[in-house]
Amino acid sequence: MSQSAYVLKRSKRRRTLGIKVTSKAEVVIQVPHTLPQEKIDRFVSEHQDWIDKKQSAMFKNIEEKETLLKTQFIYLGQLYDLRESDSISEILFDDSSVFIPTGTDEKQLQFWYKQRAEDILFDRVSIYESFIKAKPDNVKVKKLKSRWGSCSSNGDISLNIQLVKAPMTVIDYVVVHELCHLVHLDHSKSFWNLVESILPDYKKAHTWLKSNGHLL
Numbered sequence: 599m600s601q602s603a604y605v606l607k608r609s610k611r612r613r614t615l616g617i618k619v620t621s622k623a624e625v626v627i628q629v630p631h632t633l634p635q636e637k638i639d640r641f642v643s644e645h646q647d648w649i650d651k652k653q654s655a656m657f658k659n660i661e662e663k664e665t666l667l668k669t670q671f672i673y674l675g676q677l678y679d680l681r682e683s684d685s686i687s688e689i690l691f692d693d694s695s696v697f698i699p700t701g702t703d704e705k706q707l708q709f710w711y712k713q714r715a716e717d718i719l720f721d722r723v724s725i726y727e728s729f730i731k732a733k734p735d736n737v738k739v740k741k742l743k744s745r746w747g748s749c750s751s752n753g754d755i756s757l758n759i760q761l762v763k764a765p766m767t768v769i770d771y772v773v774v775h776e777l778c779h780l781v782h783l784d785h786s787k788s789f790w791n792l793v794e795s796i797l798p799d800y801k802k803a804h805t806w807l808k809s810n811g812h813l814l
């Protein structure tokens with residue numbers, strides 16, 4: 599059994615050893631500042647089975663997404679066949695296909711997603727902010743590495759561009775989740791009660807994100 603390559607993060611504040619496998623299948627080992635290398639090696643080899651399992655799950659996710667993106671286009675939770683066309687100058691849809699101008703590159707596609715994301719997400723925020731007694735200071739739609747949304751203590755909300763690939767019920771859940779953080783900046787019982795009072799079915803959206811989030 600060979601040991602995985604890993605990124606080592608030493609921290610003065612840490613007391614315990616931690617381990618995670620990122621969505622890019624990178625292994626990160628977090629250790630207290632002065633922990634000797636042999637202890638780290640032992641820790642890693644004790645957890646090698648877990649690492650292997652977790653890494654192959656992540657590689658599978660990555661592969662699944664790459665295969666999907668070669669032939670398919672995701673928008674608002676629907677999968678479309680991706681087709682190139684010489685005779686169009688903008689992205690067009692029919693029921694089952696998306697037609698993109700021949701030669702459209704990844705950057706142009708991302709720009710298209712960003713514009714759609716801004717239109718839809720700003721609109722959903724303005725609908726749902728009337729349900730709570732607070733208004734966000736600022737709403738940004740941007741690339742977020744590992745989160746669907748965030749809410750800062752000074753009332754700024756950020757939403758992930760990739761959400762525009764999810765079904766509307768999932769978009770609404772993330773929007774409502776972040777808006778409710780304007781009232782409760784934690785995941786307390788009162789927070790979840792507020793989310794549920796606005797979206798009684800929110801758990802379905804939460805589960806959808808957990809099982810499909812890696813494809814977005």
Ligand SMILES: [Zn+2]
Binds near residue numbers: 775779784785
């Ligand atoms: Zn939250």
